[in-house]
Amino acid sequence: MTGSTGAVGPDGGRARRRDLRSRPFPALAANTPAERLESVQLLRAWAEQEAEDAIEWYLEDKRLKRLGSRVIxxxxxxxxxxxxxxxxxxxxxxxxxxxxxxxxxxxxxxxxGFDYFFGLSTAWMRDITAAQALRGELNEFRLAWSAELLRDVTGEPEQSVIERRMNLIGGLLGRIRAHLEGETADWTAEFRAGLQQFQEQAVALPAPREAGVPAAER
Structure with a gap:
């Protein structure tokens, strides 16, 4: 879901809010076994940062929507x-x-009606749910990754170790994408439902000319 989040600027204050976008893919090297393992570590750090960015975006969006909901x-x-x-x-x-x-x-x-149509009250609750779900996925991945690092891989083929760790990274990225797509689909469905209800109510309203004419004259 595309949106904005707060980032900390060089002076320690809030920098300009940015869209939720994927970070640049890391440059990988695979010439030696050490470089291949280092590339896996870079991918792991990149995947974790993707999750952290999404969590921060939802938490920032929650703060804005909660404030708007309370004011309204x-x-x-x-x-x-x-x-x-x-x-x-x-x-x-x-x-x-x-x-x-x-x-x-x-x-x-x-x-x-403004709160219902723009979904301020429901949006910040969805943001909390999404942030908590993503945090749970990230913590689960970190536990699985720690267990993998503590595993004795002596004598195990290097390719098997790399594939197993890549599966962990790919699983995290897939679950992040599923959460983002699911939350975006919920937001789209809610917005369309509100828009449809607004249009139906607008059509049901009598025209200004008809509203002032007695029923017997129509």
């Missing part, structure tokens, strides 16, 4: 409360201000 929901509560209190205050003071209550209630409904 706070506004919704304030507007709804104000819209409820205004008619009561108008009745107590014998003032003709009841119509303003509908204005505030409509604004509160608009905030709720």
């Amino acid at each position: 929901r706070g506004m919704m509560i304030v507007l709804a409360t104000t819209g409820t209190v205004i008619p009561l205050a108008g009745a107590a003071a014998n003032a003709d201000i009841q119509s303003w209550g509908y204005v505030f209630l409509a604004a509160a409904a608009g905030c709720k």
Whole structure:
């Protein structure tokens, strides 16, 4: 899923947010056994950094979406409360201000619709789920890699060792891709559902000219 994440700049502050993109593929050498094993280590570090980048992106996106969700929901509560209190205050003071209550209630409904359509509340919860799942995959890979390094490979063909370690790296990358594609598919489905509901509600609204014509005249 393409998005932005915060990075730490040279001065220790937040650098410009960047898209979630794959890091450059490392340069590999395979002339000697030592170079081949070193290339496997480079691939392992590259795969781990891919996972770390994805986790950081989701955590940063979660912070932004959570802030937006809280602001919208706070506004919704304030507007709804104000819209409820205004008619009561108008009745107590014998003032003709009841119509303003509908204005505030409509604004509160608009905030709720904004949150639903743009998926702020659901998006940051999905970000948490995705980040936790990716962190679990990364930790599982690191345990498996540690077990591989502690394994006695004396007398074992070099190619077998390399293939086994490459399978671990490929498995991690495949699971990362599956999580990203699954989360993106969920986001797309939610956005399309919200857009379709918005279009259906817009079609169901009466036209301005028809709204002011009595039913007997239509």
